[in-house]
Amino acid sequence: MSDVRVRFAPSPTGELHIGGARTALFNYLFAYNTGGKFILRIDDTDLERSRPDYIDKLIASLQWLGLNWHEGPYCQSERLDEYTREAERLVAEKKAFRCYCSIETLSEGRSTARRESKAYLYPGTCRNISPEEEKAYRLEGKTPVIRLLTPDQGITVVNDEIRGEVSFENAGIDDFIILKSNGLPTYNFASIVDDLQMGITHVIRAEEHLSNTPRQQLCADALGYNLPLFAHVPMILAPDRSKLSKRHGATSVEEFYSEGHLPEALINYMALLGWAPGGGEDEEIFTLEEMAARFDLNKVIKTAAIYDVNKLGWMNSHYMRVYDLDKLVEAALPFFEQNKLIKTPLKNQEYEYLKLVIDTVRQRTRTLVELAEASYYFYNDDFTYDEKGVKKHFFKENTVEYMRKAAAKLSNLESFDKDTVERQYSSLSEELGISTGRLIHPTRLALTGRTAGPGLFEIMALLGREKTVERLNKASGYIEQMYA
Secondary structure, eight states: OTTOEEEEOOOOSSSOBHHHHHHHHHHHHHHHHHTOEEEEEEOOOOTTTOOHHHHHHHHHHHHHHTOOOSEEEEEGGGOHHHHHHHHHHHHHTTSEEEEOOOHHHHHHHHHHHHHTTOOOOOOOTTTTOOHHHHHHHHHTTOOOEEEEOOOSSSEEEEEETTTEEEEEEGGGOOOOEEEOTTSOBOHHHHHHHHHHHTTOOEEEEEGGGGGGHHHHHHHHHHHTOOOOEEEEEOOEEOTTSSBOOGGGSOOBHHHHHHTTOOHHHHHHHHHTSSBOOOSOTTOOOOOHHHHHHHOOGGGBOSSOEEOOHHHHHHHHHHHHHHSOHHHHHHHHHHHHHHTTSOOSSOOHHHHHHHHHHHHHHGGGOSSHHHHHHHTGGGTOSOOOOOHHHIIIIITSTTHHHHHHHHHHHHHTOSOOSHHHHHHHHHHHHHHHTSOHHHHHHHHHHHHHSOSOOSOHHHHHHHHOHHHHHHHHHHHHHHHHHHHO
């Protein structure tokens, strides 16, 4: 299998959709599992919709995901002469023909088909025009398209590695265009020419392309090339089994990045959308290397995969907890800067403080966006107190007295590490004859403005003595003012 060659061939017409990214991932996993090659090809012959910046973004998305390719990127726009040469060869071999039918004539045929509720098929008008007729058309200034001569009867069978045999009636396939009048190839023709000339052995792509496959097989037959093996992976649907769209949440790799997901989490999540790795039922966390070692097309399911944003959130929270700390800091830097918590480049002391903050907060956050938001009080004093928390914890009897005493005790500590502060609070609660929680809850609210978060004593140690005492006294003054 070391001669396996697969390709990911996106059209650069926008951001990389999760479906396209999942297709790239399956190709990558198959290539690495078999010791083959993963090729990146850009299908950019749609000049109206393709843009150079889209190609740059597409490549950046793949690199962020860690899906590195062995060859490419190859661009179809740089191979136009090759498609023209092959199309003209088919004309010379009587396997294709030039069609001079006007747009108006074809539009009229489509309108008639719609009125009769029929599928429009090109009627073969120019199949057998004479050289004299063709010369006359050219003298009139008509520029032809090139159409493939397709069989009128029989069936074309697609042998799909996932779906088995799928048959298509040739009567439903017309003499389709392979080269447009502007010299650009159509998708089906350019795609199969590239696959065949680049030695692609397996075409792994989305189920929506299954209907294109019989046309591509007919092109391959006419060109005289051996077919690659086809494998069409299931669609990704929304939870209500409708087509996935932005109303269901993020759908592109760029959106997942901007929402603060980690690439390893997104890769792990996408792999399980349509692939059943086997093993333990609860086994869901895999590295890219582990996935590649176990990937098998026979374990790709036929039914549609269901998009579940909550599952991705859970998975991302797992990776947030286990991520290498320095790597997590680097990933989080843009989000902290966007929230104006830091300004890069950081000094060594600032970087080390950020590491401590992130390590303290990451256990209870699901994304890098949440991580930055949950770190606000480590960098700012201008937070507000949670309204429900104020009613529940600040307005209890003797709260001001307890917090004033806590501030006084803490200000006299020689050491201000987590364990020392925790012992001090335990001792003070015994002295006051109250539960430790009676001190902890209003203290947390005073220091962070929130009722939940990381361990309180970790927060206090990280804020330091001066900041902790200052915020306790500020909260005490706030309560007294509210009572006044």
